[in-house]
Structures are given as C-alpha cells and as structure tokens.
Amino acid sequence: MGVKVLELISRLRILGVSLTTLALIAPLDNPHKIVYDKPIRQEYDFIVVGAGSAGAVMASRLSEDPHHSVLLLEAGEDGTVFTEVPLLTALVYGTEGYDWGFRATPDHRSCQGFKGGVCVLPRGKMLGGSSAVNGLMYIRGNRQDYDQWERLGNPGWGYEDVLPYFLKAEDNQDPRLRNSPFHAVGGPLAVSPPQYISDLGRIWLKAGLSLGYPVGDVNGALQTRFMHHQTTSKNGERWSTARGYLRGASQRHNLDILVRAPATRVIVDPVTRRAKGVVFFKGGKRYVVWARKEVILSAGAFKTPQLLKLSGVGPCHELKKFKIPCIHDLPGVGENMQSHFGVGGAEYLTNKGRGLTLLQLINPVNIFNYLFKRKGPLATNLGIEGTAFLSSPLNNVSYGVDWPDVQLLFYPLQLASDGGIIFRDFLSLSNKLWSQFSPNKFRSGFRIVPINLRPRSRGRVLLRSRNPFQDPAIQLRLFDDPWDVAVLREAGLMAEKVALSAPFRHVGARPSLVPSKFCGALGARSGPWWECQARVFSETIYHDTSTCAMGPAYDPWSVVDNQLRVYGVSGLRVVDASVMPRIISGNTNAPTIMIAEKAADLVRARWRAIALGLEPEQFVEQHVLYPHRRSGQLYDPTGPVVQFIDVLKRAGGDGEVEAEAESAVPEGVKLFGDWNGTAESSSAVTEGGQLGTPQGRSLFSGATAAAESGAELSGGLQGESCAEWAGAWSDEGDELSCGFQPTQKARVDMVTVARRKLARLLHAMQKSESLL
Numbered sequence: 013m014g015v016k017v018l019e020l021i022s023r024l025r026i027l028g029v030s031l032t033t034l035a036l037i038a039p040l041d042n043p044h045k046i047v048y049d050k051p052i053r054q055e056y057d058f059i060v061v062g063a064g065s066a067g068a069v070m071a072s073r074l075s076e077d078p079h080h081s082v083l084l085l086e087a088g089e090d091g092t093v094f095t096e097v098p099l100l101t102a103l104v105y106g107t108e109g110y111d112w113g114f115r116a117t118p119d120h121r122s123c124q125g126f127k128g129g130v131c132v133l134p135r136g137k138m139l140g141g142s143s144a145v146n147g148l149m150y151i152r153g154n155r156q157d158y159d160q161w162e163r164l165g166n167p168g169w170g171y172e173d174v175l176p177y178f179l180k181a182e183d184n185q186d187p188r189l190r191n192s193p194f195h196a197v198g199g200p201l202a203v204s205p206p207q208y209i210s211d212l213g214r215i216w217l218k219a220g221l222s223l224g225y226p227v228g229d230v231n232g233a234l235q236t237r238f239m240h241h242q243t244t245s246k247n248g249e250r251w252s253t254a255r256g257y258l259r260g261a262s263q264r265h266n267l268d269i270l271v272r273a274p275a276t277r278v279i280v281d282p283v284t285r286r287a288k289g290v291v292f293f294k295g296g297k298r299y300v301v302w303a304r305k306e307v308i309l310s311a312g313a314f315k316t317p318q319l320l321k322l323s324g325v326g327p328c329h330e331l332k333k334f335k336i337p338c339i340h341d342l343p344g345v346g347e348n349m350q351s352h353f354g355v356g357g358a359e360y361l362t363n364k365g366r367g368l369t370l371l372q373l374i375n376p377v378n379i380f381n382y383l384f385k386r387k388g389p390l391a392t393n394l395g396i397e398g399t400a401f402l403s404s405p406l407n408n409v410s411y412g413v414d415w416p417d418v419q420l421l422f423y424p425l426q427l428a429s430d431g432g433i434i435f436r437d438f439l440s441l442s443n444k445l446w447s448q449f450s451p452n453k454f455r456s457g458f459r460i461v462p463i464n465l466r467p468r469s470r471g472r473v474l475l476r477s478r479n480p481f482q483d484p485a486i487q488l489r490l491f492d493d494p495w496d497v498a499v500l501r502e503a504g505l506m507a508e509k510v511a512l513s514a515p516f517r518h519v520g521a522r523p524s525l526v527p528s529k530f531c532g533a534l535g536a537r538s539g540p541w542w543e544c545q546a547r548v549f550s551e552t553i554y555h556d557t558s559t560c561a562m563g564p565a566y567d568p569w570s571v572v573d574n575q576l577r578v579y580g581v582s583g584l585r586v587v588d589a590s591v592m593p594r595i596i597s598g599n600t601n602a603p604t605i606m607i608a609e610k611a612a613d614l615v616r617a618r619w620r621a622i623a624l625g626l627e628p629e630q631f632v633e634q635h636v637l638y639p640h641r642r643s644g645q646l647y648d649p650t651g652p653v654v655q656f657i658d659v660l661k662r663a664g665g666d667g668e669v670e671a672e673a674e675s676a677v678p679e680g681v682k683l684f685g686d687w688n689g690t691a692e693s694s695s696a697v698t699e700g701g702q703l704g705t706p707q708g709r710s711l712f713s714g715a716t717a718a719a720e721s722g723a724e725l726s727g728g729l730q731g732e733s734c735a736e737w738a739g740a741w742s743d744e745g746d747e748l749s750c751g752f753q754p755t756q757k758a759r760v761d762m763v764t765v766a767r768r769k770l771a772r773l774l775h776a777m778q779k780s781e782s783l784l
Contacts, residue, residue, distance in 0.1 A: 042090040044255050046139060047262040048269040055302040056083040056268075058615070059290050060310055061275045061319065064141020065601055066588040066608035067310030068253035069181075072200070073612035075267035077649060080619075082267045083301060084258075085292050087274035088112075088137030095144045096250050097382075098243075098393040099373070102434050104145055105134045109272075111145065112137045114314055114483055122353070122490040122550040125445030125530060131488055131552055132440045135312060139271065140254030142312070146554060146601055148243040148250060148393040150203045152178055152231045153596030153603055154401075156415040164593050165564030166574045168637030176639045176646055177609040178602065185246060194232045200256035201605060202246035206397065207387055209240055211519075212367040212424040212458050213397035216240075218515040220400060230401055234414045235597070238400040243393050244601065248386030253605065270294060276480035278307050278323040280581055282339050287584035305619060306583045310608070313556045313590040317346035317473045318484040320560065320571075325581055334478040340580035344569035346484075348558045349471035350595035352419075353490055354463040355504050355542060356439070356551035357448060357528075359426040360511045361457040363520035367424035368395055369456060370431075398422035400510070401465075401597070404502040406495075416597060418503040419463040420510065421553075426457035426524065445549065448528050457524065460511055461551055462503030465597040468493040473559050490550060497543050504542030555600040560590040575614050575632065576607075587611040610636070613647040620649055 042048075060071045063086035071084040089109045094100045104110045114133040116123070123131040136142040155171035162170035179196035185204040189195045195203075206213075217227050220238030230239045244251045261267055272294065279289040279300065289302040309316045320326055324339035326346065331338045372378055372389045382390035401416040427435050428449040436446055469492040474485040491497050511521060525536055531544035560578075563570030571578060572591055578584040589604045596603050613636045621631035635647045 062311035065143040069608035072257035072261040125548040140252030144252040150242040151598040153598040157596040172640035202251040207248040207391035210424040216398035248391035346473040352553040352555035354461040356549035359524040428452040460507040557592040
C-alpha cells in the first residue's frame with residue numbers, strides 16, 4: 013500500500029510542477045522590449061540585413077553616431093522568453109519563426125543515422141539570431157587562427173589586432189578573470205561562469221588533471237586545457253546580441269528595426285556596380301529601400317551567399333542556370349565552407365542519481381531557485397558543462413606551438429536521459445539509430461562529443477532556384493578529405509580515455525555497450541568503430557563559416573577584402589561568420605561578434621574620413637586595422653583626427669580631399685564604377701532635412717520597383733502584393749509561385765509546443781520504474 017501511495021504522490025508532483033512551470037514561464041514575445049516596426053524612410057545611410065550575432069552589433073554601433081541613419085532588417089521574430097531560460101531553448105528548435113530549420117543535402121559519407129540521412133542545421137531566426145538559440149559557449153579560438161588569417165593575406169586581422177575587439181565587446185562577470193589582460197568589463201556582452209555545475213561536471217576537471225592536462229582559461233595565454241567554459245549569460249539568463257546590443261539601441265531615433273521582413277535581393281547598379289538598396293518583404297508585400305552609403309549583409313554563412321547570388325554577384329556560370337543577370341563574376345561566393353562536426357553516440361552510464369537528471373529538473377526546490385534566484389539545474393546551458401582542447405596524435409606540435417586540433421564537449425547526461433522526448437527529435441535520429449540508446453531511458457550517465465577543430469574538407473552553398481524564399485542547397489561534404497575522419501577517430505579514442513579515467517570510474521562510469529545496428533560488427537569503441545560512428549552520428553556543432561571568405565585580390569576564391577568589402581561591388585560589405593578565411597579552433601559566436609565590432613569601426617572610420625576631407629584608406633589603416641600599434645587603443649569616432657602629410661588636396665586649396673575611386677583591390681585592378689566621394693552617394697538630401705528623390709536607380713531584374721512617393725509602410729513605403737511581384741518575374745519566363753512568399757501566418761504557439769512535449773514526457777516518466 014505504501015508503495016502505491018508513494019507512486020501516486022510522485023506522479024502528482026510531476027504533473028503539478030510541470031503545470032506550474034508552464035504557467036510561470038509562458039512564452040512572452042519580445043522579452044527584451046526592443047522597439048521595432050517603427051515608421052520607416054525610403055532611404056538610410058546604412059542598411060543591415062540580418063539581426064543576428066553580427067547584424068545586431070553592426071546596427072547598434074553604426075547608430076551610435078546620431079548623424080547616421082540605420083535600417084536593420086530581420087527575417088524572423090522578435091524573440092521569445094523560452095530562449096532566455098537556457099535549458100528551455102531546445103523547445104524553440106524546429107519551430108517556424110524562430111529557427112531557419114536548414115537541412116543539408118544528403119551525403120552518403122555523413123549523417124547516415126539521421127532521418128533521411130540528412131544533417132539538420134538549426135539556425136536562429138529572430139532578433140539575436142543564433143546567439144539567441146546557441147549553447148552560450150564563450151570561446152574565442154586560438155591566437156594561431158588569427159595570425160593565420162593575417163598570413164593568408166588579410167592585414168589587420170592578426171591576434172594582436174583582434175584581441176582589443178574581443179575586449180571591447182566583453183563585460184566579464186567572473187571576479188577571477190575580470191582583471192586578466194585577456195578579459196574586460198563594461199562591454200555590451202555579458203560573459204559569466206556557469207551558474208550551475210553538476211557533480212559529474214566537477215569530476216570533468218578532475219579527470220583532466222588526472223591525465224596530466226592543466227585546468228584554466230581557454231581564452232587566455234594557452235588553449236590546451238580543461239575548463240568549465242564561460243557563457244554568454246548573466247544571472248542564469250541568456251545574453252544574446254539582441255539583449256546586449258539592441259535593447260537600448262532600439263530607442264534611438266536614427267535606428268529602425270523591422271522584424272518578419274526577409275530581404276530577397278541587394279539592388280546593384282549593373283553599370284556602376286554599386287549597391288544602392290535592398291528588396292524585402294513585409295506582410296506579404298514587396299518593398300524597396302535605398303542606401304546612401306552602404307549595404308551590409310549579416311545574414312549568416314548560408315543566407316549571405318544566397319543573397320549575393322540572387323543579386324547578381326557570384327559565379328556567373330551558376331547564375332546563368334537560373335536566368336539571373338551576372339553583374340560581377342565572383343567564383344568564391346558560396347564556396348570554401350568549413351564546418352565543425354563531432355562524433356555523437358559515445359554514451360557512458362554512471363551510478364544512479366549522478367549528473368543532470370529529470371528528477372532534479374522537476375524538483376520544486378530547483379524550480380523555485382531558478383525562478384527567484386536564477387540558480388540551480390535550470391540555469392545549465394543546454395546541458396553543456398565542460399570543454400577541453402587537446403592535440404591528437406595527428407597534430408604536429410613538435411615545434412611547441414599551442415594549437416590544439418580537437419575539442420571535447422562534456423554533457424552530464426546521456427542521450428536517453430530524457431526518455432527520448434527532446435534530444436531524439438532535436439537531433440532528428442532515425443529509429444534505427446535511436447535503438448542504440450533507447451534501452452537506457454532515464455538512466456544516469458554522461459556523454460562526450462569529440463570535435464575536429466580544423467577540417468580539411470570544404471562544403472558549398474548553391475542556389476536551388478531564383479526564388480529567394482527557397483532555402484539554398486547546402487552541401488556539407490564533411491568527409492571529402494579522409495584526414496577529417498582520421499582526426500575524429502583519434503579524438504574519439506581520447507574522449508574514451510577521459511571518460512574511463514579514475515575520477516569517472518569512481519562514480520561507476522562505463523560505456524553503454526548497446527549494439528549498434530550500423531557499427532555493431534566492429535570492435536566496440538575501437539578505431540574503426542569511431543570512424544563508422546563519425547559517419548553515422550555526425551553531430552553538428554552549428555559552426556559553419558567561410559562561404560564569403562576574406563582574402564587578397566589575387567586569390568580567385570576571395571569574396572571580401574580585409575575591410576570586408578565585396579570585390580567588384582562598391583558600397584557593399586559582408587559582416588558575419590562567412591568572411592572567416594579559415595574556421596577558428598573553437599566556437600564561432602564570440603569571434604563573429606568580434607568581427608562585427610571591428611567592421612563597425614572600419615565603416616565609421618571610412619565615412620568620418622570622407623566627411624572630414626581626409627584620404628579614407630590611410631585613415632582607416634591608421635586608426636582601425638592595427639590597434640596593437642596604438643597600444644590597443646581603439647578607434648574613437650569623436651576623438652581628435654590625425655592630419656596626414658600626404659593627404660591629397662582638391663584644386664582650390666579649400667582643405668578638402670577629393671577621394672579617389674573606392675577600391676578594395678591593389679592599384680591597377682579595375683573593379684568599381686562611379687563613386688563621387690560624397691556622403692550622399694546616389695540620393696539627395698534637401699536643405700530642410702527631408703529625403704529627396706533617389707537618383708540613378710537601375711534595376712537589372714526588370715521587376716517593378718516600389719512606389720517612390722505617397723508610400724505607406726507604417727507611414728513610410730508602399731509595397732507590391734505577392735501576385736504582382738510574381739507576375740513581374742514570371743513575365744521573364746521564371747516559374748515562381750506565391751506559395752513561397754512570407755504571407756501573414758499565425759504566430760507559432762510556443763505554449764502548445766511545450767505542452768505537447770511535456771505531456772509526452774509525463775507519460776513516459778509515469779511508465780518508468782527508474783523514477784519511483
């Protein structure tokens with residue numbers, strides 16, 4: 013009788029706590045109270061496409077100058093409180109409006125155990141972008157990564173030049189690191205130590221020490237070590253770029269933000285090769301907005317190359333297939349893609365009650381601690397509690413350089429700890445692969461994911477059609493180079509050594525030896541098993557970069573120069589992870605924010621030089637590119653201006669400078685068309701401060717432009733309907749239906765999503781004897 017009473021009490025407690033949790037964390041829209049969808053203008057100085065990790069930074073920094081008008085376009089939503097509670101972020105994945113839900117094209121070499129053999133590639137689709145849905149890991153990479161960027165022909169991007177911009181962004185909350193020369197306080201991005209570490213998480217550091225590895229700051233002087241990594245959070249809450257950069261900036265009169273407004277094309281004049289504006293959709297209607305100075309693409313490694321190609325900038329042979337007029341042949345657009353992938357499925361069981369368990373998450377005390385103190389298990393960042401950077405036997409470290417080629421991620425729970433409710437769907441595991449984990453439902457354990465930090469294989473982002481609302485074809489091609497599989501094999505063996513070290517064995521750590529239907533014929537946890545598992549369970553880390561790589565003009569695969577200006581098109585820059593010439597040895601969010609911080613200074617310095625009558629190229633080089641030459645002092649747009657001896661003066665001696673043609677390549681290489689060196693560019697501003705009629709527009713596509721006057725978009729622009737727009741394109745023989753257009757749809761009901769998942773969870777838990 014007593015057992016039945018306890019069982020009933022247990023079930024009631026689970027149900028009651030779950031319902032209480034739902035009531036307390038109902039998903040509020042726009043949790044940061046960002047001001048958006050204000051009346052907008054026909055013209056802006058700068059248009060930033062994408063409000064993610066980089067775009068939010070760019071819009072915020074550019075709008076710090078009250079003389080600059082900035083428009084920020086975001087295709088997704090304004091955000092949800094579900095992402096602010098780190099552990100609940102998994103509820104957002106796969107939901108329309110918050111996740112792009114990209115999927116790679118099938119590749120028989122990888123992701124064989126996923127549904128349809130397809131790698132799932134979640135990406136944030138909201139203010140803050142992927143910084144609002146990622147694992148919150150604040151890791152910068154290795155100093156050798158950035159020195160390599162510079163050696164590849166990108167002056168100003170060495171470690172000493174980028175470190176000041178990491179510091180500029182950072183507001184470190186850890187008293188142990190705040191005074192470190194590698195960290196800083198006062199920036200917009202809150203960086204904190206983990207608010208909660210489980211008992212297994214504490215053993216993680218002991219395991220590293222037992223194997224002779226140091227413990228310390230992986231963002232410090234050396235990277236080879238174990239750590240409870242820092243997170244982009246504060247007081248147990250996520251700190252995305254939306255929260256850090258847009259919350260206050262959105263109040264400025266000169267910054268306008270539009271959500272649910274996907275950009276579909278950059279308007280590039282085919283004669284002058286100058287970016288003049290952006291086409292976007294809002295509420296199912298098409299709009300055009302014009303840029304007086306620059307268009308900045310921050311749409312990410314998948315969408316940015318797609319937008320460039322749709323705008324006529326990319327490999328001409330590919331554009332012609334889809335009847336897109338090729339304005340500039342740039343073969344590197346969409347090429348050179350590099351991705352971090354790990355080996356999933358290496359699960360380890362422990363004694364009962366160890367690690368992060370469901371009983372801890374639904375315990376009323378822990379829920380109370382999070383709701384009112386922001387502490388406890390609910391503050392964990394997606395279950396990732398530790399990281400380590402190591403060198404595999406294949407890494408050449410004989411010359412003593414600290415440049416690990418392997419990263420290990422530690423989770424204090426195994427894949428079936430949740431009974432298959434969340435992680436199975438989130439990772440899109442097939443039934444055949446899930447059978448490898450299902451016998452361990454609700455059991456205590458942990459998992460270690462080994463990652464190849466410097467892959468040699470290269471992927472591609474290609475167009476599927478000229479329809480901007482159809483996702484591009486993402487070819488990961490993860491294991492085209494067999495070296496990458498070999499590194500993961502060695503990394504897996506290293507992970508096994510850590511998992512079975514003395515500290516973990518003390519709590520009963522042992523491999524889960526459920527036979528694999530894919531790799532069962534191989535020796536369990538042998539080298540061949542790890543190679544097989546890498547191909548079967550290719551676990552994405554959501555680090556895809558380099559599809560618009562930065563490089564010198566003589567490199568045919570370069571897309572942008574060292575000031576992130578697109579070759580062949582003036583007034584157009586790319587600022588996001590796609591510009592990395594090589595993927596960094598670590599997580600990509602912090603480096604992407606750094607890139608945007610530096611890019612904002614590059615842009616502001618250029619236009620300040622022009623306004624002051626100074627030669628822009630030399631001004632930018634002196635004030636922004638090489639901060640280490642100025643003792644780390646960063647560019648201050650309000651500070652004194654150095655007068656250069658060799659400043660070119662316009663005839664007449666009025667002290668102003670006639671800027672030469674804007675160019676991103678060495679002298680003698682003709683890429684750009686006209687550029688008049690003025691702040692107004694292709695449009696005029698009347699004396700009364702009102703925007704005049706834009707001049708010199710040339711729309712190469714033949715699509716009808718938006719009305720230039722008498723327009724309405726919250727009082728600003730007039731849009732064309734989907735049917736009108738599709739008709740204009742279909743006249744050219746292009747098949748395009750309105751079915752792809754972003755019409756007004758019901759907002760995703762996150763409460764319903766959560767209730768369904770919790771209902772399934774409760775049902776599974778009630779059947780599990782391990783919880784009673």
